[in-house]
Structures are given as C-alpha cells and as structure tokens.
Amino acid sequence: MTEPPVTPDGRYIVVRGRLWRRANPHLPAVERQALVARLMDARRAVGRALKADDAPALAAARAEVHRAKVGLGERGPVWWQDGAPDQNRRMVGNTDYAAWHAALDCA
Structure with missing residues (x-):
C-alpha cells in the first residue's frame, strides 16, 4: 500500500482528493502511542x-473515537500556531493546496 501524499507543511494527507488533518507531530511518542491504542480500541x-445492533454502545464508541482523534490533533483545535485556517475534510482542489496537488498529478 502506498502512503497518501502529505501537504508540504505536513498538516494534511490527501485521500481520494480530500484533505484529512494529520496527527500533531509534536505529541510525545508515549502520549501518541496511548492515544492511537485508545483510538483502535x-x-x-x-x-x-x-x-x-446496539445503538447506545455505538454512540459511546463513536464518542470515544472522537475524543481520541481530538487528543491526536486530527479533530478539534488545530495544532499549528501560525493562524492558518483549518482546511480539514475539504476537497484539495478548493483549498490553498490546489496548485501543489495539481503538480503532483502531472509528475
């Protein structure tokens, strides 16, 4: 399996033309590992x-997925400090990364 493209600033990966926020690279390894384990559980x-077909258990599990993703920095407040807007879940062609992504497709 090939790795998805990562934006030049390291904030997003591109999957099927959509940006997905990456985990905060500044998390300590132990904390990141614990959060990933929590996410997988x-x-x-x-x-x-x-x-x-257990709706209450499904809601609780999805809430836990969300909490783990917030902890990792994939959701919730952005982990970068330069004031750049969050473009998570947007089609890459409609973002500041459009030209970069188009150049990848030409390479």
Whole structure:
C-alpha cells in the first residue's frame, strides 16, 4: 500500500482528493502511542456495536473515537500556531493546496 501524499507543511494527507488533518507531530511518542491504542480500541468497539445492533454502545464508541482523534490533533483545535485556517475534510482542489496537488498529478 502506498502512503497518501502529505501537504508540504505536513498538516494534511490527501485521500481520494480530500484533505484529512494529520496527527500533531509534536505529541510525545508515549502520549501518541496511548492515544492511537485508545483510538483502535474505540474503532473495534464501533464494529462490535454495529454487529450487535446496539445503538447506545455505538454512540459511546463513536464518542470515544472522537475524543481520541481530538487528543491526536486530527479533530478539534488545530495544532499549528501560525493562524492558518483549518482546511480539514475539504476537497484539495478548493483549498490553498490546489496548485501543489495539481503538480503532483502531472509528475
């Protein structure tokens, strides 16, 4: 599997033409590892809840996924300090990264 393109500033990856915010690279390794483990546990809980058709468990598991992603910096307040706006989940062609991405496709 090839890695998705990463924007030059390291803030986003591009998946199927859409920007997705990357985890905060400044998190200490131990904290990041704990948050990733928490995220994976929560994703497994989502799967179990879906399989069991358990709406309350599904809501709780999805809330835990969200909390882990906020902790990682993939959601919630941005982790960079330069005042640049968050362009998470936007189509790359409609963002400041459009020219960069177009140049990738030509390479």
